[in-house]
Amino acid sequence: MTRLAFSQTEGKTLPSGFAQCTGVSLKPSYYQQILAELPKVGFFEIHAENYLSAGGPARYYLEQVRNHYDLTVHGVGLSLGGDETLDLEHLERVAKLVEWTNPAVFSEHLAWSTHQQYFLNDLLPVPYTEARLDLLCQHVDQVQSRLNRQILIENPSTYFEFQSSVLCETQFIAELVQRTGCGLLLDVNNVEVSCFNHQRSPCEYLQSYPMHAVKQIHLAGYTLDEQASLKIDSHDQAVANEVWQLYQHTLELIGDCPTLIERDGNFPDLSELLTEARHADHLRTLVKEQSHAEPV
Amino acid sequence: MQNQFNAALFKQSDELVNDIKGHSTEERIQRLNVYRNNVHVSLQTALGDIFPVCKQLVGEDFFNAMAHEYIEQNRPTSPILSEYGGNFSDFIANFPPAQALPYLSSLCELEYRLLQLTNTAEPKTLSLEAAQQTLSQVQHPEALALHLNAQCQLMHSPFSVGALYLAHQQPEPNLKGLQISAPEYLLLTKAGLYGCCYPLSEAEYHFINALKQNPNLSHALPDDDGFDLGQTLARLMTWQVFDDINES
Numbered sequence: 224m225t226r227l228a229f230s231q232t233e234g235k236t237l238p239s240g241f242a243q244c245t246g247v248s249l250k251p252s253y254y255q256q257i258l259a260e261l262p263k264v265g266f267f268e269i270h271a272e273n274y275l276s277a278g279g280p281a282r283y284y285l286e287q288v289r290n291h292y293d294l295t296v297h298g299v300g301l302s303l304g305g306d307e308t309l310d311l312e313h314l315e316r317v318a319k320l321v322e323w324t325n326p327a328v329f330s331e332h333l334a335w336s337t338h339q340q341y342f343l344n345d346l347l348p349v350p351y352t353e354a355r356l357d358l359l360c361q362h363v364d365q366v367q368s369r370l371n372r373q374i375l376i377e378n379p380s381t382y383f384e385f386q387s388s389v390l391c392e393t394q395f396i397a398e399l400v401q402r403t404g405c406g407l408l409l410d411v412n413n414v415e416v417s418c419f420n421h422q423r424s425p426c427e428y429l430q431s432y433p434m435h436a437v438k439q440i441h442l443a444g445y446t447l448d449e450q451a452s453l454k455i456d457s458h459d460q461a462v463a464n465e466v467w468q469l470y471q472h473t474l475e476l477i478g479d480c481p482t483l484i485e486r487d488g489n490f491p492d493l494s495e496l497l498t499e500a501r502h503a504d505h506l507r508t509l510v511k512e513q514s515h516a517e518p519v
Numbered sequence: 520m521q522n523q524f525n526a527a528l529f530k531q532s533d534e535l536v537n538d539i540k541g542h543s544t545e546e547r548i549q550r551l552n553v554y555r556n557n558v559h560v561s562l563q564t565a566l567g568d569i570f571p572v573c574k575q576l577v578g579e580d581f582f583n584a585m586a587h588e589y590i591e592q593n594r595p596t597s598p599i600l601s602e603y604g605g606n607f608s609d610f611i612a613n614f615p616p617a618q619a620l621p622y623l624s625s626l627c628e629l630e631y632r633l634l635q636l637t638n639t640a641e642p643k644t645l646s647l648e649a650a651q652q653t654l655s656q657v658q659h660p661e662a663l664a665l666h667l668n669a670q671c672q673l674m675h676s677p678f679s680v681g682a683l684y685l686a687h688q689q690p691e692p693n694l695k696g697l698q699i700s701a702p703e704y705l706l707l708t709k710a711g712l713y714g715c716c717y718p719l720s721e722a723e724y725h726f727i728n729a730l731k732q733n734p735n736l737s738h739a740l741p742d743d744d745g746f747d748l749g750q751t752l753a754r755l756m757t758w759q760v761f762d763d764i765n766e767s
Binding site for chain 1: 520521522524525528537538539540541547549550551553554557558561562565594595596597598599600601637638639640641709712713
């Protein structure tokens with residue numbers, strides 16, 4: 224029942240800001256500049272867990288920003304890939320935030336972050352097994368039912384693969400989509416990072432990815448570890464050239480798609496993020512023009 | 520899987536390493552270390568954001584070393600990280616390398632309580648003008664009830680941590696004349712969107728403490744010749760800590 228209900232959200236009209244122009248992460252250091260200058264941005268994305276307080280500046284400024292822009296809400300704490308039952312108290316708080324902000328999309332991760340009563344504050348990987356898929360599907364169904372909307376699941380950045388995995392990542396994600404009716408948030412930087420770390424071809428990864436379910440794209444920067452042998456999904460650098468190229472390739476595969484410039488650390492002047500957003504818009508325009516020019 | 524992973528993150532067991540793909544044990548551990556590092560560094564960063572004055576005072580290296588020890592023993596119990604660190608001040612009080620700075624624990628208690636106040640809902644308060652108007656119309660002062668808002672808290676520290684904290688709200692902290700070993704009485708409340716603290720006299724502290732128990736003014740007046748009711752009320756009204764003033 225849940226799957227059918229959420230697959231019906233296909234084709235639902237998206238808010239125009241979200242659909243048309245690239246968004247950027249909303250961070251406290253940008254609040255006042257955003258409200259003073261109202262820059263041309265499609266939407267702002269928040270991390271749900273940073274906006275669950277009853278008051279204070281986060282909630283105050285979010286309300287102001289919401290008056291001018293579309294929002295997307297990105298959860299980082301539901302631990303959908305975990306062994307344990309979901310933290311219902313936390314789900315309830317997230318649900319209240321989603322009801323209050325009415326975001327264009329709500330997204331979460333193919334990862335786990337809670338063990339017993341402890342929150343580990345990282346997006347930890349899961350083995351791609353049938354048993355894990357069953358658990359993840361249950362959790363995604365549960366969240367979609369409580370939020371009463373389709374949610375998007377983001378592909379992870381991973382630094383190792385499990386021996387015990389029996390499915391490849393794209394198969395696992397495709398099964399998840401088919402069983403739950405969830406949509407996908409395709410993080411292109413994560414594709415670059417994971418494929419580099421596991422010596423795979425990012426283009427082949429995208430070729431086998433269930434692109435029909437992608438409703439949003441994330442772009443971010445990475446760093447290299449000390450030995451320069453692993454790429455780390457740090458979100459504290461500008462989007463790298465190879466990620467821009469992979470993004471362009473993704474757009475060529477799926478056509479235009481709502482996109483976010485994601486930044487979580489080493490914050491530059493807001494203008495730098497806006498420049499990256501404009502570059503994404505430029506690439507999106509090119510792909511739209513291309514699709515119009517193609518003979519029917 | 521999670522038990523193994525959690526044990527590997529905190530170096531209690533390496534069982535997970537067998538389930539990691541890699542050409543060598545060294546490579547597998549290098550890959551696992553990314554997650555170990557992510558967990559510790561992200562939580563150290565979170566603690567640094569929650570206790571910025573403490574971090575500024577002890578320096579980044581000492582703070583991160585202290586945070587590392589704390590994280591090993593006290594992982595967050597909520598995905599809302601601004602709530603993390605509730606017992607950081609207790610930890611510091613018993614952390615031998617921090618004993619040279621005996622006020623640090625109390626400072627961290629203050630920083631934590633102010634952040635939690637910041638994140639509470641903005642309280643209903645009487646504006647200065649409304650409070651003044653109500654007081655000017657009082658006919659039976661002995662029946663006056665002064666209701667403090669729920670966010671109004673008290674803190675007594677054996678150290679001048681309020682002055683230390685306030686000095687560090689300036690771009691260039693001026694610590695000249697600050698006597699850190701002097702005991703301090705503080706009112707913690709919310710001003711606008713943020714938690715804030717105000718220094719009190721000992722008599723004011725006891726007066727406010729009594730008002731919190733019983734809002735009736737006549738019951739709360741301290742037996743202290745130095746207590747100036749008019750001055751104290753003026754300060755409290757300016758700080759907008761009352762949600763109601765009436766004649767009960």
